[in-house]
Amino acid sequence: MTRRRTQVAIIGGGPAGLLLGQLLHRAGIDALLLERRSAEYVLGRIRAGVLEQGTVDVLERAGVAARLREEGLVHDGVEIGFQGRRHRIALKSLVGKSVTVYGQTDMTRDLMEARAASGADSLYEAEDVQLHDIGGTQPRVSFRHRGASHEIDCDFIAGCDGFHGVCRPSIPANQLSVFERVYPFGWLGLLADVPPPWSELVYANSERGFALASMRSPTRVRCYVQCGLDERVEDWSDVRFWDEFRRRIGEEIADQVTLAPSIEKSIAPLRSFVVEPLRFGRLFLAGDAAHIVPPTGAKGLNLAVSDVCYLHEALRDYYRERSERPLDEYSARCLRRVWKAERFSWWMTRQLHLFPGDAFDRRMQQTELEYLFESKAAQASMAENYVGLPLEAR
Numbered sequence: 001m002t003r004r005r006t007q008v009a010i011i012g013g014g015p016a017g018l019l020l021g022q023l024l025h026r027a028g029i030d031a032l033l034l035e036r037r038s039a040e041y042v043l044g045r046i047r048a049g050v051l052e053q054g055t056v057d058v059l060e061r062a063g064v065a066a067r068l069r070e071e072g073l074v075h076d077g078v079e080i081g082f083q084g085r086r087h088r089i090a091l092k093s094l095v096g097k098s099v100t101v102y103g104q105t106d107m108t109r110d111l112m113e114a115r116a117a118s119g120a121d122s123l124y125e126a127e128d129v130q131l132h133d134i135g136g137t138q139p140r141v142s143f144r145h146r147g148a149s150h151e152i153d154c155d156f157i158a159g160c161d162g163f164h165g166v167c168r169p170s171i172p173a174n175q176l177s178v179f180e181r182v183y184p185f186g187w188l189g190l191l192a193d194v195p196p197p198w199s200e201l202v203y204a205n206s207e208r209g210f211a212l213a214s215m216r217s218p219t220r221v222r223c224y225v226q227c228g229l230d231e232r233v234e235d236w237s238d239v240r241f242w243d244e245f246r247r248r249i250g251e252e253i254a255d256q257v258t259l260a261p262s263i264e265k266s267i268a269p270l271r272s273f274v275v276e277p278l279r280f281g282r283l284f285l286a287g288d289a290a291h292i293v294p295p296t297g298a299k300g301l302n303l304a305v306s307d308v309c310y311l312h313e314a315l316r317d318y319y320r321e322r323s324e325r326p327l328d329e330y331s332a333r334c335l336r337r338v339w340k341a342e343r344f345s346w347w348m349t350r351q352l353h354l355f356p357g358d359a360f361d362r363r364m365q366q367t368e369l370e371y372l373f374e375s376k377a378a379q380a381s382m383a384e385n386y387v388g389l390p391l392e393a394r
């Protein structure tokens with residue numbers, strides 16, 4: 001068995017783990033990153049695509065925004081389709097901020113390239129990662145890599161290993177409070193190489209269920225339809241997907257949709273989930289390891305970014321000032337932002353999907369949307385949350 005030491009062991013090489021590694025590197029803090037999958041696999045996952053201004057700012061500070069500045073698509077509004085009409089929420093003119101469409105895959109690639117260029121250590125295909133002594137001051141991480149056993153001594157462990165990772169379950173269950181809502185439907189997503197005929201994201205609430213017209217670049221669309229939890233991707237041919245999408249998204253867009261072949265299709269369940277606190281001893285949870293939002297509000301990736309921004313500040317201040325206080329404040333600081341994003345994502349999901357409720361619920365949804373379309377104050381509230389609430393300054 002080989003043994004080595006690092007200041008921070010980062011578990012998980014998704015956006016949270018990679019960005020934390022980059023921010024720590026720039027602060028002069030040594031971190032070793034362990035990822036269960038191969039780099040190619042991580043890059044192949046099609047996920048989020050809408051970045052808040054605060055996220056763009058953090059990526060700028062991390063020195064990984066050059067390509068994002070060139071290729072990111074700045075959107076000043078989003079649209080909501082309902083009862084045959086589209087209503088625009090003018091983000092920029094309502095609250096002075098925009099969002100940037102830039103795929104999670106592209107952001108991950110930028111971070112991987114920056115990490116490789118910095119010479120910082122990442123081990124992909126790390127198997128059987130286990131955490132030890134996280135309640136004490138000298139935690140360890142053991143794992144296997146290319147058939148050999150390894151152990152890392154470290155000061156801290158950053159649990160950036162997503163919802164199904166090993167870090168959160170390493171915390172004694174009686175030390176965590178869990179808050180969860182599972183929704184009775186999922187999203188079927190399709191990626192296709194065709195220029196989007198829409199210039200901004202279009203969220204549609206139709207009698208047949210939710211649909212979202214989105215994009216990843218000027219030549220690539222990402223579209224979704226609400227589907228049942230028991231549905232299988234194999235049962236959705238491209239033709240069936242586009243047919244359903246067109247019926248839901250509204251006539252005007254439906255007429256312009258090209259029935260392009262998919263390059264990826266997948267179903268994701270929708271869930272709201274938070275654990276409290278985000279710390280146990282020397283282990284800190286960040287991103288999807290600590291919380292999940294339904295994707296309707298486009299908040300999952302953005303929350304992962306704000307968590308690791310706060311975590312890197314706390315670790316930086318710990319090493320500079322030898323003060324535990326920033327670390328003690330980490331969880332509460334994150335959770336203030338997390339719960340507001342949970343609320344907004346829950347609200348967006350509630351207003352835009354077809355729920356198995358009664359006629360009263362449907363009328364409430366209709367009334368809420370009509371109020372939104374009529375009231376500048378309601379639009380400003382939605383816009384303020386959609387572009388992202390500000391990160392707390394230290």
Ligand SMILES: Cc1cc2nc3c(=O)[nH]c(=O)nc-3n(C[C@H](O)[C@H](O)[C@H](O)COP(=O)(O)OP(=O)(O)OC[C@H]3O[C@@H](n4cnc5c(N)ncnc54)[C@H](O)[C@@H]3O)c2cc1C
Pocket residue numbers: 011012013014015016017034035036037042046047048049050104126129160161162163164165166266267268286287288289295297298299300301302304
């Ligand atoms: C199918 C899907 C679609 C989504 N769509 C959207 C969207 O449209 N908009 C949006 O805002 N958000 C979306 N999200 C959410 C968004 O992608 C996540 O919030 C974001 O990826 C969180 O980043 P993360 O680094 O915390 O977690 P992840 O991206 O999940 O990264 C965690 C990493 O840890 C690794 N790992 C897991 N276990 C171990 C282990 N034991 N040892 C070592 N490594 C491990 C994983 O392989 C993974 O690479 C989507 C998520 C999913 C699953």
